[in-house]
Amino acid sequence: MQIGLVGLGKMGHNLALNLKDKGHEIIGFDLSEEAREDARQNDITVVTSLSEQISLLAAPRVLWLMVPSGSATQATVDEALSLLEPGDVLIDAGNSNYKDSMRHGDACAKKEIGFLDVGTSGGTSGARYGACLMIGGDREVYDFLAEVFDQVSCEDGCAYVGPAGAGHFMKMVHNGIEYGMMEAIGEGFAIMRKAPFDYDLAVVAKNWNHGSVVRSWLMELAEMQLVEHPDLADIKGIVAASGEAKWTVEAALNEEVPAPVIAQALFERNASQMNEENFSNKMVSALRNGFGGHAIVSK
Secondary structure, three states: OEEEEEOOOHHHHHHHHHHHHOOOEEEEEOOOHHHHHHHHHOOOEEEOOHHHHHHHOOOOOEEEEOOOOOHHHHHHHHHHHHHOOOOOEEEEOOOOOHHHHHHHHHHHHHOOOEEEEEEEEOHHHHHHHOEEEEEEEOHHHHHHHHHHHHHHEEEEEEEEEEOOOHHHHHHHHHHHHHHHHHHHHHHHHHHHHHOOOOOOHHHHHHHHOOOOOOOOHHHHHHHHHHHHOHHHOOEOOOOOOOOHHHHHHHHHHHHOOOOHHHHHHHHHHHHHOOOOOOHHHHHHHHHHHHHHOOOOOEO
16 A cells, blocks of 8 residues: 655654555655655655655555644644545544544544544554554544554554544553553662662562563563663653643543542653652653653763
């Protein structure tokens, strides 16, 4: 299948390679010349504008967005809707707010353009070798593309979950849970570091990764980062928040559902901007780097 992929950053580039491996023809576009050149070096066809990209796609066109949420996604959706035709498909696989995805679904429906919102998890390695996909939008459009989604997701890692907005709502809550889990791991290692015993934290993480109740990919990343950055000494405890946990807390407030762990994890990230030596925050920063390639603030 021919697919236009918009956004060739860490996630988009790896997804393009994944799709290419599965035999799909990828036409990529990114505003960044550096991102385009990186893709070109991996034999991905790239163009310099969205209009050129869409003009090269055969109908029904499939345009897959891997663009930062907010204004960048909105601008891309607006331009795409002015260029796509009835029967084409628009996929937003970034981290958009689910309310935006509901609006985009309505806007696409008015133009008879299929729309899917795809929550994408698994980090850069998932995008490259098999992601977890949470898909909302038109059921008929999902059925049309189901084989493609199955090909680029891990086993049992693809689910259609409801109408437009459902995929991104599910991904939003997923990220809120992720915040709480990372905060707990960070706090646990901070306690171990201050214990009256001289623990090698990398050994602790390795042990917990084999048979313990808390074994997980996040714990594997903790082990990897503790080996690469002993005692996390070269990492500042400054942790960015990309927005999804805030949206999760807002949804919890709107639905009157208590979510104290997720809320506190978000508050800790906000507080990290003022205390760069907190070891728990160093661990959370290292974990984010491990799964998503998010920047570490180094000393």
